[in-house]
Amino acid sequence: xxxxxxxxxxxxxxxxxxxxxxxxxxxxxxxxxxxxxxxxxxxxxxxxxxxxxxxxxxxxxxxxxxxxxxxxxxxxxxxxxxxxxxxxxxxxxxxxxxxxxxx
Amino acid sequence: xxxxxxxxxxxxxxxxxxxxxxxxxxxxxxxxxxxxxxxxxxxxxxxxxxxxxxxxxxxxxxxxxxxxxxxxxxxxxxxxxxxxxxxxxxxxxxxxxxxxxxxxxxxxxxxxxxxxxxxxxxxxxxxxxxxxxxxxxxxxxxxxxxxxxxxxxxxxxxxxxxxxxxxxxxxxxxxxxxxxxx
Numbered sequence: 400x401x402x403x404x405x406x407x408x409x410x411x412x413x414x415x416x417x418x419x420x421x422x423x424x425x426x427x428x429x430x431x432x433x434x435x436x437x438x439x440x441x442x443x444x445x446x447x448x449x450x451x452x453x454x455x456x457x458x459x460x461x462x463x464x465x466x467x468x469x470x471x472x473x474x475x476x477x478x479x480x481x482x483x484x485x486x487x488x489x490x491x492x493x494x495x496x497x498x499x500x501x502x
Numbered sequence: 503x504x505x506x507x508x509x510x511x512x513x514x515x516x517x518x519x520x521x522x523x524x525x526x527x528x529x530x531x532x533x534x535x536x537x538x539x540x541x542x543x544x545x546x547x548x549x550x551x552x553x554x555x556x557x558x559x560x561x562x563x564x565x566x567x568x569x570x571x572x573x574x575x576x577x578x579x580x581x582x583x584x585x586x587x588x589x590x591x592x593x594x595x596x597x598x599x600x601x602x603x604x605x606x607x608x609x610x611x612x613x614x615x616x617x618x619x620x621x622x623x624x625x626x627x628x629x630x631x632x633x634x635x636x637x638x639x640x641x642x643x644x645x646x647x648x649x650x651x652x653x654x655x656x657x658x659x660x661x662x663x664x665x666x667x668x669x670x671x672x673x674x675x676x677x678x679x680x681x682x683x684x
Binding site for chain 2 (some may be wrong): 407409410411413414416417418419420421422424425426428429
């Protein structure tokens with residue numbers, strides 16, 4: 400059976416010194432619930448705002464590129480969404496991209 | 503763990519018991535946080551909150567002190583993990599020094615007996631080089647006068663494992679202290 404023994408007095412003395420040293424650093428005993436709650440609340444607010452922004456952004460984007468008559472567009476080329484949006488809002492000539500992609 | 507309403511008397515009793523244990527708890531929290539007084543203070547605060555709000559419940563399977571020490575150890579591990587995540591995510595926003603109860607210089611070390619402080623620093627430096635399990639078991643046995651069975655319970659390991667860490671820790675710490683004093 401290994402239990403603390405008398406010949407461990409050197410270590411016991413060392414730890415007693417540590418204990419005395421720590422005694423000068425003991426913070427006041429505080430049990431008021433103050434610590435992490437504000438931080439947690441802010442994390443929730445920031446997380447919820449980010450999520451809402453992503454969801455709303457997605458909805459706006461889908462609505463912007465959706466063609467009411469033909470349903471949602473499915474883009475196969477990376478530049479298609481931009482071209483579609485620019486054309487739809489009449490920011491560029493409708494045949495600009497057609498000309499570019501013509502052989 | 504479910505939260506049940508606490509009787510005001512029970513809360514007052516718990517608070518009184520924690521107040522008595524507070525110095526020991528702080529020493530243990532220091533060991534669990536690699537001697538970081540700020541982290542130790544946070545860990546204690548979180549542990550006390552859990553106990554007083556009933557989120558951690560003492561069920562009498564061990565002594566109250568052993569149970570509190572086990573809880574502090576778990577909270578310290580969570581605290582460490584959270585800190586690591588903050589580092590990984592690059593979020594270094596530390597908790598604000600929140601209350602008026604926190605002094606500007608939180609834990610001033612008494613200037614008296616500098617020689618003793620220096621010796622304690624040497625011992626602490628040696629202790630901090632030990633693996634965490636060895637550090638923990640030696641602290642519980644020599645600092646807190648726990649038996650190995652109580653230490654094993656607070657650490658959440660078997661008594662055989664605690665004994666092994668205890669023996670290895672002693673040998674290693676002695677060797678380190680011998681090197682330091684030479």
